[in-house]
Amino acid sequence: MHPAFSVVFFTTATGAGYGLLALLGVLGGFQIIPPDFWLGLVGLGLSLGLIMAGLLSSTGHLGRPERAWRAFSQWRSSWLSREGVASVITFIPTGLFSIGWVFFGRIDGWVGIAGFLMAGCAVVTVCTTGMIYASLKPIAQWHSRFTLPGYLIFSGMTGSMFLNALLHGFAVGSKMLLVASVLLTLLGWGWKLATWRYNDRLEIPTTANTATGLAGGTVRSLEWPHTEENYLLKEMGFRIARKHGARLRQITQLLAFALPVLLLAIVLALPWPLTALLSLLAAIVQFAGMLVERWLFFAEAKHTVTLYYGR
Amino acid sequence: MTCLPSQSGKKLGLVIDLDACVGCQACVTACKEWNTGGHMAPLTDIDPYGGHVDGVWFNRVHAYEHTTEMGGRTVNFPRSCLHCETPACVTVCPTGASYKRASDGIVLIDEDKCIGCKLCSWACPYGAREFDTDVGVMKKCTLCVDRIYNDNLAEEDRVPACVAACPTGARHFGDLGDPSSAVSQLVAERGGVDLMPELGYHPTNKYLPPRAHSKRAASVAAPALEPVRAEGGFLGWVDRMLSN
Numbered sequence: 363m364h365p366a367f368s369v370v371f372f373t374t375a376t377g378a379g380y381g382l383l384a385l386l387g388v389l390g391g392f393q394i395i396p397p398d399f400w401l402g403l404v405g406l407g408l409s410l411g412l413i414m415a416g417l418l419s420s421t422g423h424l425g426r427p428e429r430a431w432r433a434f435s436q437w438r439s440s441w442l443s444r445e446g447v448a449s450v451i452t453f454i455p456t457g458l459f460s461i462g463w464v465f466f467g468r469i470d471g472w473v474g475i476a477g478f479l480m481a482g483c484a485v486v487t488v489c490t491t492g493m494i495y496a497s498l499k500p501i502a503q504w505h506s507r508f509t510l511p512g513y514l515i516f517s518g519m520t521g522s523m524f525l526n527a528l529l530h531g532f533a534v535g536s537k538m539l540l541v542a543s544v545l546l547t548l549l550g551w552g553w554k555l556a557t558w559r560y561n562d563r564l565e566i567p568t569t570a571n572t573a574t575g576l577a578g579g580t581v582r583s584l585e586w587p588h589t590e591e592n593y594l595l596k597e598m599g600f601r602i603a604r605k606h607g608a609r610l611r612q613i614t615q616l617l618a619f620a621l622p623v624l625l626l627a628i629v630l631a632l633p634w635p636l637t638a639l640l641s642l643l644a645a646i647v648q649f650a651g652m653l654v655e656r657w658l659f660f661a662e663a664k665h666t667v668t669l670y671y672g673r
Numbered sequence: 674m675t676c677l678p679s680q681s682g683k684k685l686g687l688v689i690d691l692d693a694c695v696g697c698q699a700c701v702t703a704c705k706e707w708n709t710g711g712h713m714a715p716l717t718d719i720d721p722y723g724g725h726v727d728g729v730w731f732n733r734v735h736a737y738e739h740t741t742e743m744g745g746r747t748v749n750f751p752r753s754c755l756h757c758e759t760p761a762c763v764t765v766c767p768t769g770a771s772y773k774r775a776s777d778g779i780v781l782i783d784e785d786k787c788i789g790c791k792l793c794s795w796a797c798p799y800g801a802r803e804f805d806t807d808v809g810v811m812k813k814c815t816l817c818v819d820r821i822y823n824d825n826l827a828e829e830d831r832v833p834a835c836v837a838a839c840p841t842g843a844r845h846f847g848d849l850g851d852p853s854s855a856v857s858q859l860v861a862e863r864g865g866v867d868l869m870p871e872l873g874y875h876p877t878n879k880y881l882p883p884r885a886h887s888k889r890a891a892s893v894a895a896p897a898l899e900p901v902r903a904e905g906g907f908l909g910w911v912d913r914m915l916s917n
Binding site: 363423424425426427429430432433434435436438439440441442443446494497498499500501567568570572573574575576577578579580581582583584585586587588589590591592593594597598665666667670671 | 676677691701725726727729733736737738739740741742747748750752765767769770786787788789790791792795797798800805806808809810811866867873874882883
């Protein structure tokens with residue numbers, strides 16, 4: 363599948379944004395983090411910024427973005443429509459929670475309830491994003507039990523990494539959250555390795571034989587219907603990554619998982635403000651690594667239409 | 674609404690005979706010619722005379738080499754929308770632009786509602802949908818919905834353009850929901866198959882696999898020429914003069 367940057371950035375940025383939002387909502391709701399004005403402003407601003415940037419980026423993928431409002435109508439059948447609806451609904455408790463925290467300086471009572479609702483909505487929105495991909499039968503690497511949990515884990519992982527950087531930035535760093543970020547990153551690493559292992563051993567029942575209805579023997583593409591690449595090959599016949607796949611997987615593991623864990627381990631031994639600096643660096647490096655991971659998620663996915671072209 | 678309708682039982686579609694198709698591309702050009710002015714017009718061409726030709730086509734003919742223990746053969750393979758009974762391209766559509774008609778099962782796109790998110794083309798395993806980068810919307814085969822019900826055409830012309838154009842009779846159009854229809858009987862007789870049945874899209878269009886190889890030589894050799902009977906009269910005299 364063609365890794366369109368608008369979609370790669372969209373899923374990575376909103377994943378981190380909703381992850382951060384969910385953690386702010388839950389930790390705020392339980393009043394584990396202090397209702398500090400600047401922490402609220404920067405934390406909620408950062409998560410909403412990531413979400414808004416991602417949503418705007420996703421409209422760049424559309425052929426007719428001026429009609430995007432129509433995408434809220436088909437939530438009964440379409441995961442993409444559900445994602446749109448869920449993302450808009452999430453803004454309601456997020457708005458209430460933000461007003462409570464930033465303007466009234468409180469995260470208890472109704473503000474706390476709004477925080478829990480906000481966290482729930484954020485998780486639901488990430489689920490709908492994951493299901494867009496997990497529900498597509500022609501792409502076996504996406505239509506697997508690894509896709510939806512992957513989106514949730516990576517959302518929580520990147521979100522906690524940003525929250526850790528924020529707390530250290532305001533000198534209220536918590537060892538608990540730092541350890542949680544490390545554990546989530548290790549979980550993400552393991553999940554990604556398991557996903558790659560599963561995909562590499564995948565035996566897809568759909569072959570050139572079933573695609574053409576020609577039973578038995580071998581079916582070899584002799585001649586394409588066209589001499590140049592068409593929409594199908596440009597959009598769904600993307601192949602470059604398979605050549606560089608191994609190297610990009612190493613880069614993903616280094617940036618998204620290994621370096622952030624190493625940096626956070628160092629943070630434990632350092633005094634403030636170095637802790638803030640390294641925590642921020644860990645979050646940024648991981649985000650860059652997740653962009654590579656998401657690029658590979660698309661580039662390594664094989665659509666059944668490629669069978670018609672002998673690919 | 675992109676939820677699938679409860680069907681009336683009528684399932685219009687094509688039956689494609691892979692034994693008869695010679696890969697002449699007549700169906701491809703006939704489709705392009707009709708549909709670039711039809712229901713989903715235009716079928717945009719990008720850089721048509723340049724080095725990177727691209728454009729929207731509803732029907733494309735591949736050629737494959739099918740090799741079995743019986744030997745190898747070339748199979749020409751037309752590929753277009755199969756108007757599936759459970760088309761995921763319709764249910765994934767976020768705007769309601771894609772829909773399946775309850776009355777005859779044809780899968781269509783309302784181009785005025787399409788936002789060009791391309792998700793339907795990802796959901797189609799057969800590559801039936803092509804994005805028009807110029808107009809910014811998705812396009813697909815309409816089963817020539819503007820021909821098959823067109824009272825302005827003679828009755829024999831009320832078939833999809835690809836079917837009308839096929840010089841070898843490899844394409845058949847009809848109601849596959851009616852077991853007594855000519856196309857349904859053809860499918861039963863020739864063992865017509867679904868493409869990628871394992872994905873569960875239940876395509877309406879069926880493909881007739883090539884018939885088994887025959888060890889016999891072709892049985893349709895032309896009869897030997899007979900000697901010309903001697904003509905009398907003036908023409909006979911001319912013949913004799915010219916033959917000398």
